[in-house]
Amino acid sequence: MNSFQATNLLLKSDPFDFSPEAQALFRESFKEMALHHYKAHPFFKRVFDDAGLQPSQIHSEDDMSHVPPIMVHLFKEKEFISVPEKDIVLTLTSSGTGGQKSQQRLDQMSLDNVKLLAYKIHERLGLTGQENVNYLCFTYDPKVASDLGTAFTDELLTSFTGRNEVYYAIQWNKIKNDFELNSDGVVETLKRFEKEGKPVRILGFPAFLYKILKDYKIKLKLPPLSWVQTGGGWKNLANEEIPKHEFRRFIFDSLGIPEENCRDLFGMVEHGIPYVDCTLGNMHIPNYARVYVRSPYDLSILPEGETGLLHFICSYNHSYPCISILSTDYGSVRKCSCGLDGQILELKGRAGVSKHKGCAMKASELLK
């Protein structure tokens, strides 16, 4: 048992309990973890000092809103660690579509915490079970890409049920020395899963699934209790992205999976909290996190419904001082009518790297 008692308690609590006690527990959890990073990492300390805030001064939700962030790109560019190197048990990286890969460095406590909170959230949303399920993962085969966050996530997600077969669609091609999407393999697997009659869960990048179903004009009826759980965004196929409700309808038409069983998930390697769709297709913010929407100009908090930069706060991570990060995603927060407490997160696109105005070179061009 570690000394982070509030955190231990928090992660055992209902992720969508927003009672005053539950909120206070999150604050305590954050406070104890912030205190640890404040002592352990000079830059984390600097950021708090610049904001004129000590972790010990956090008492209320209003205090939480004054917690300063570290901008997420620094985690891609710099090495961050708040524990001895020897304590790190897993290093995860992002898929790196923007050219730079971010990291998450987990000690045992943090790894246990992130697994636990993910399970708790999925459990609460009815996405866990005991039955044996056939998995089709549109992600990298974890046997090859064990340190990629998405592969870790899918590995994690497939652990929430009994597993029959797991098929990874992005496979290592020895000849090309690179990963590639095995489209034919996916189609063949889907047809086979349909015949087997066991529930199917499809996980991973929505763009790949959409493209294959569309290109191969798939019309199947997958067994009952089948789910699609997408995550990771549309990546390099952003120009083909369709609205979520259209995607859910398309899945139903192609695979016979009910729309309410088609859930999207938003997560960031650096942050670790999964924001999972409810039945209405809205990503809910659990009490394991706080999300503020800030103006990029002065970092002031914007009213509910307004779009700004998303500031994510969590408390589970002991090894990596990423418990308060300013993302480069635009988004907003609002309430949802599905019945769950708390707010939902709405993503509005990537921030930064403005459209090219002219002949002065921008970083994005040099990174290509």
Added chain:
Amino acid sequence: MKFDIEQILTEAHSKQKILANTPIELILDVLHNLGQAWKEGMPYYKEALQKLPNEISFSKEMIEETLKIIPELLNKNTLKQRLNAELGDYKILDTFQKTSNFDGPLKAFPLGTILHVSAGNVFLGCIDSLLMGLITKNISLLKLSSQNQMFPELFQRSFLEIDREKILCDKFYILHWKGGDQKFEAPLKEKVNAILAWGGEEMLNSYSQGLGKGVRLLDFGPKISIQVLSQKGFEQTPIEKLASAIARDVCLWDQQACASSQNLFIEEGIDEKKLIQALSKAFEDFPLSRGEIDQDEQVEILKEEFRGRYSETMEGGAFSKGKNYLIHLETKPLLRPSPLNRSLIIKRYKNLLDLSLQLSPFSFYLQSCGYALSSDEKESVLGELGRIGMKRFAPMGQVMDGLVGAPHDGRHVLRDLVSLVGDETKLELSSFLVEVANQVPFYQKSMKGKNSSILENFPFCDASILSKHPIFEDQSFIKKDLEPGYVFSSGGTSGKSKYAFYSEKEFQETASMLAQGFKAQGLKPGQTVANLFAAGNLWSSFLAVDKALALCGAIQLPIGALGEVSTIISYLKRFQPQAVFGLPSLLVNYANYCQSQNITLTIPHVFYAGEHISKGAKDFLNQVWQTKKFSSAGYASVDAGPIAYQCEHCGQGEHHLFSKQVYMELDGEEAVVTSLFRKCMPIIRYKTGDRVTMINETCPCGSLEPKFILQGRLDGQINIWSCRLLIADIEKSFSDLKLTIPLYQLRLKTIKSGEALIEKLVIIVENFKGDKTTEEKIKRTIYENSRDVKATHTLDTILSMIELKWVPENTIERVARTGKIKLILDER
């Protein structure tokens, strides 16, 4: 915007010929007038100033500064300067013209129809691109950027109002479509003659594909610019001035231009804290406020802010931020693009090698480099950075100004917008003669009925003929449609006033020929040279030498000859020239003055022209000024122009003919010349009055120009006592007796001796202490040296017929206008 691109292309192509045939002067006039309509406070200026802030992000002050550039950009002289810088001579857009460094004439033909794909960064950029198209007579299709539409449309409106004659306003099209729309782009890429594309790599890549055959793509992709500050540069410049200069190159146009500095490289050892403090103040004080920043740009700045704070905390860097700027000293090496909008990333470098290594991975993208370096560092730093790909250098604070006609990204854009076509015919005698016979009244008349392609059919011309046709009252020798140029007087010592006309280009050619001769005589760039020819009075020498010395790269002292002698000498004393150019008799006067005033002056090299320099004069100048070298400034006359030059290997009187420009024939011993480059006032078969002998030998200087010996004036002989007495014989006599006689005059008189009239030669010698013994010796030696006289007369006869007179300094009568001494006065 709805339009039919095929129809526009057809229309554009149909206008190519009209624009190609429009005189460039007319085009420049229209643009100049347009520029006047955009002067500060004029209606279009006001309208743009009112509307632009709603469309683009620059602050109103920045927009105002940019608008103020328009009249200068469109100024006729600026445009000519720009064209001349790139094409050599803007007139080659109209006709075949002789340009420097190419023997034949050149003409620049427009490519036809050009598509301009503009960037939206600096709103004037698209207008400048359009301007480049129009001044090279190309029909232009301007694709607007989505960020910048109002201004070009307003500009077009002003064009329509100013250009009522439709010289240019219907020769360009302003169009807009969504980038990448193949409905528009495919036919354009196929059918225009060139694409001038400014902007991001993605756009440039798209325009590089699917081009029609022969379509020229001039792509100007994204570039990155930097500044370099060395330790010495830091120490030598006041910190406030340095910081203001750095801030200016960053702040103008909010770093959106390719020349905007994104990184400042500072040499290790510079007081970084002091520098960043000064920079912060300079950014705060920059007079033009920053424009509005959109959310994405702000996010990029925010990222840099976090980098800066991290770097300061964890890596020994530094960071400073104000309302409108950000400065980040980053310890990690290598160039890195900044988030722009007045965000400066500072990097350290150890030495030039380290600087080069930090930049070279990005060599393809490097553009401008502002520098603050000591003079001893400049050459090596600029040399190395240029080698790795830097395309432009300017002192810090001047990077955004740019010089008119400077290359862009390493190339002359205007030159790329035309085809340069040469007419590779050399200056050719027979076609020149035909042209002259057709265009010049004197020759039209004299050549009537004759074959004008044959030189021998032309009459000789000489001073007396020219003096009968002074050009202020008689234009017989002038071709029609006179070009700008000079009128020079060529009369004086030898008779009635005559005048010669040189066009500007002809005079430039003259200077160029003279410069060739000066260089051949050892004149080196950087030498200090005094021009002691007299200026004014329609004289050519001062001006011609001035232009020629400029071509030689000399440091000139344009002293002239009209000031007080004491003043002239004081200049020479003060500046210690390595060479002087002047009239021999005047140079001797100056030397006399030095001698009389005990002024020590050393002038190693004398270039003379205008009159003969005697051996005595040379000896005298050598004695007073220690002059070691005497060079002819060239064999030339105002009427005929330059004829020949001397190289260092030429002996006494030897010359190389300017054979490309001058045709020489001999009439007996007399040189008769025809200048092929003088077309405005051509002189055919001009009798020089000089005796020459051709030499058939190869000169060690390597020149293949024919050589001849200039033997002197035909009238450099005296017919006296029924004999031919040569001036050269008289000078040889002085020399044989080792007498330094710089100036003298010969007077021929007829006196009565009893019943007989006898011819007497009086030699008047100036400023020489002679006596009876010397006189006797001179007479005897002249007798010995003159073969003709000796063969005809006895010594006693001759001794009685020669008289020497010793006169004081400056007492021989001079020609009032020129100061020259008439060598021979025939008073018989």
